[in-house]
Amino acid sequence: MTLDARLRGVLADTLGVxxxxxxxxxxxxxxPGWDSVNHIQLILALEAEYAVQFDPGEIADLxxxxxxxxxxxxxxxx
Amino acid sequence: xxxxDGAGTLMQAAANASTPADYLRTARALRESGPLPGIRDLxxxxxxxxxxxxxxxxxxxxxxxxxxxxxxxxxxxxQLEQPLLDPENPLWQFNPDVVLIAFRxxxxxxxxxxxxxxxxxxxxxxxxxxxxxxxxxxxxRLRERSHAAVLVANAALPSQLPFGLFDANExxxxxxxxxxxxxxLAARARGLPGVSVWxxxxxxAAHGSAxxxxxxxxxxxxxxxxxxxxxxxxxxxxxxxxxxxxxxxKVLVLxxxxxxxxxxxxxxxxAGIELGDDYxxxxxxxxxxAVLGLAxxxxxxxxxxxxxxxxVAQVFREHPEMLLREKDLVASHVNWGxxxxxxxxxAEELNLGADALVFFDDNPVERAEVRxxxxxxxxxxxxxxxLRYEAALLDSxxxxxxxxxxxxxxxxxxxxxxxxxxxxxxxxxxxxxFLKSLEMRAVxxxxxxxxxxxxxxxxxxxxxxxxxxxxxxxxxxxxxxxxPDYIVAWxxxxxxxxxxxxxxxxxxxxxxxxxxVDTLLMSCRVMNRQVETALMAYLVxxxxxxxxxxxxxxxxxxxxxxxxxxxxxxxxxxxxEGPPGGGLGYRLDLRSGDVAWPGVIAREDxxxxxIHARS
Numbered sequence: 119m120t121l122d123a124r125l126r127g128v129l130a131d132t133l134g135v136x137x138x139x140x141x142x143x144x145x146x147x148x149x150p151g152w153d154s155v156n157h158i159q160l161i162l163a164l165e166a167e168y169a170v171q172f173d174p175g176e177i178a179d180l181x182x183x184x185x186x187x188x189x190x191x192x193x194x195x196x
Numbered sequence: 197x198x199x200x201d202g203a204g205t206l207m208q209a210a211a212n213a214s215t216p217a218d219y220l221r222t223a224r225a226l227r228e229s230g231p232l233p234g235i236r237d238l239x240x241x242x243x244x245x246x247x248x249x250x251x252x253x254x255x256x257x258x259x260x261x262x263x264x265x266x267x268x269x270x271x272x273x274x275q276l277e278q279p280l281l282d283p284e285n286p287l288w289q290f291n292p293d294v295v296l297i298a299f300r301x302x303x304x305x306x307x308x309x310x311x312x313x314x315x316x317x318x319x320x321x322x323x324x325x326x327x328x329x330x331x332x333x334x335x336x337r338l339r340e341r342s343h344a345a346v347l348v349a350n351a352a353l354p355s356q357l358p359f360g361l362f363d364a365n366e367x368x369x370x371x372x373x374x375x376x377x378x379x380x381l382a383a384r385a386r387g388l389p390g391v392s393v394w395x396x397x398x399x400x401a402a403h404g405s406a407x408x409x410x411x412x413x414x415x416x417x418x419x420x421x422x423x424x425x426x427x428x429x430x431x432x433x434x435x436x437x438x439x440x441x442x443x444x445x446k447v448l449v450l451x452x453x454x455x456x457x458x459x460x461x462x463x464x465x466x467a468g469i470e471l472g473d474d475y476x477x478x479x480x481x482x483x484x485x486a487v488l489g490l491a492x493x494x495x496x497x498x499x500x501x502x503x504x505x506x507x508v509a510q511v512f513r514e515h516p517e518m519l520l521r522e523k524d525l526v527a528s529h530v531n532w533g534x535x536x537x538x539x540x541x542x543a544e545e546l547n548l549g550a551d552a553l554v555f556f557d558d559n560p561v562e563r564a565e566v567r568x569x570x571x572x573x574x575x576x577x578x579x580x581x582x583l584r585y586e587a588a589l590l591d592s593x594x595x596x597x598x599x600x601x602x603x604x605x606x607x608x609x610x611x612x613x614x615x616x617x618x619x620x621x622x623x624x625x626x627x628x629x630f631l632k633s634l635e636m637r638a639v640x641x642x643x644x645x646x647x648x649x650x651x652x653x654x655x656x657x658x659x660x661x662x663x664x665x666x667x668x669x670x671x672x673x674x675x676x677x678x679x680p681d682y683i684v685a686w687x688x689x690x691x692x693x694x695x696x697x698x699x700x701x702x703x704x705x706x707x708x709x710x711x712x713v714d715t716l717l718m719s720c721r722v723m724n725r726q727v728e729t730a731l732m733a734y735l736v737x738x739x740x741x742x743x744x745x746x747x748x749x750x751x752x753x754x755x756x757x758x759x760x761x762x763x764x765x766x767x768x769x770x771x772x773e774g775p776p777g778g779g780l781g782y783r784l785d786l787r788s789g790d791v792a793w794p795g796v797i798a799r800e801d802x803x804x805x806x807i808h809a810r811s
Contacts, residue, residue: 127217128217130221131217131218131220131221132216132217132220134224154417155249155250155417158250158413158416158417158419159216159220159250159253162216162423162426163215163216163217163220165423166215166216166217166423166424167215167217174412174415174416177412177416
């Protein structure tokens with residue numbers, strides 16, 4: 119899965135960034151709005167959007183656009 | 197984009213928000229937007245034992261749906277005393293309009309619920325009582341520098357109870373002890389000016405304690421409310437805050453066909469409409485019961501229906517299953533004209549603004565017509581299925597009221613007494629003969645714990661007979677009443693038809709021989725009965741006792757208070773320069789002039805202890 123419009127939309131809404139400027143390398147280091155509170159907001163927004171539930175252990179590791187994309191890829195893989 | 201468009205777009209986004217991403221996006225747009233016309237700004241400070249920052253977007257968007265822009269300040273979790281004891285704390289700079297105190301007993305002491313039986317519940321009761329004392333002390337500290345309204349969260353029962361399945365089988369168990377502790381908290385809050393309970397227990401129960409908390413969120417961030425429940429929390433708390441700052445609607449105007457009964461009376465006839473104890477008639481009967489429940493709380497009921505009046509009267513009088521009867525209605529407009537016209541006529545008949553009305557009609561075309569032609573009327577979005585009417589009515593939020601006064605409980609009766617009074621007036625040609633025949637008796641007194649709630653209610657909602665329309669909150673009024681150079685007076689009126697309750701309020705400050713009328717207002721129910729003169733006479737008397745040699749008052753015009761423009765001249769005040777911000781100024785020299793107590797009203801002085809006598 120590439121960084122599609124659906125994922126871009128959730129990331130942009132949650133983190134307050136321009137959807138068009140997001141890429142795989144973005145993380146809390148490159149996005150100022152990606153703080154600890156917003157990280158959990160993001161996790162819950164993703165869970166609602168993709169109807170998934172993340173394990174508490176993996177929530178902290180979903181700390182880059184790439185990590186999130188790969189994790190969701192696993193979810194949607196056939 | 198203009199400011200107005202900005203407000204409209206944001207309101208639309210708030211109305212449509214459903215996913216977490218929607219809430220976050222809309223909350224951000226709201227934070228970043230400029231001034232929003234018609235939206236009220238409110239600063240809310242949160243002191244909580246768990247991390248509530250997470251709820252901010254949900255609260256902000258649900259607030260916007262109710263016409264409020266909520267700016268939130270969160271103290272670090274677990275801090276109750278610290279922010280209030282530190283004069284440099286950001287809380288003071290923030291200057292909140294509302295302070296929420298949300299401390300859960302299990303956060304204060306993790307043992308009190310899980311290990312309830314280790315002390316036979318003693319420790320739980322101790323923690324709840326200590327928490328109450330801490331909150332009371334915090335409120336007193338807050339009151340030294342702030343008039344903010346205070347909300348105190350009560351405690352919710354957990355899903356797993358200390359004694360397990362049979363917890364409620366034990367008279368001394370948490371199942372019973374927790375509601376008792378909440379009742380004690382409510383009693384404590386009632387004794388503190390401007391403090392109300394936020395029903396967190398009710399919120400959790402309504403949405404289910406089993407799924408209220410997400411253990412992952414608690415473990416990761418001390419967040420006590422699951423993701424999906426954040427919307428419910430935001431909605432409930434925003435609605436509670438809105439109720440603190442906005443008076444409830446006064447009248448529920450109901451449609452008849454398909455609303456109070458199933459079917460169309462004009463087509464189906466008395467025997468054919470659906471109303472009774474079996475489905476589907478039972479649904480409508482149950483809805484009528486809910487409507488009467490609102491009337492019990494002081495909401496006036498009226499009817500606006502497209503029908504012939506005789507047919508409708510027959511249903512109200514003769515249908516054995518009707519719970520609503522003619523005596524429950526204060527106005528009934530049954531005709532073939534547009535409903536907007538009926539609604540505006542009802543408002544006029546009851547001497548109320550159209551914004552005091554709420555309209556309930558199953559027909560979306562009628563609702564749209566009213567929205568277009570009587571935009572001030574609140575319109576409930578009625579679901580298509582009658583089974584859902586009751587929830588739509590009771591959850592609309594238009595009738596949310598922080599307290600129910602004695603006056604509220606008897607309101608429909610009072611309106612009927614007013615009708616009898618008008619009939620009596622028709623028998624007289626001389627006004628003073630009529631007034632004498634009413635056998636009026638006024639009890640006057642100073643604000644005390646028993647009257648403060650009703651005074652605050654009148655100050656919050658009186659629009660027409662109100663000289664200054666200053667919306668002091670309850671804590672401010674209590675503060676004024678506690679000062680020796682202030683007079684916060686009320687008047688209660690009784691006549692041969694019954695008790696009207698507390699109907700007029702006056703606030704006067706005396707300084708250096710000058711008595712300034714800060715507030716003077718009266719319920720329109722008792723217009724033209726010299727009640728306002730009686731209250732002024734009482735205020736003048738009080739002002740003299742405080743050394744006043746003159747009394748000054750202002751009339752601050754609003755869209756609604758034109759009826760009191762001639763009030764001061766009518767009492768012999770001379771016009772003087774008005775206040776700098778606009779309005780008319782008046783003065784009465786108390787050495788040469790006076791306001792006499794009207795002869796048609798008997799006077800009685802209250803024994804209710806004044807407020808400064810109790811603290």
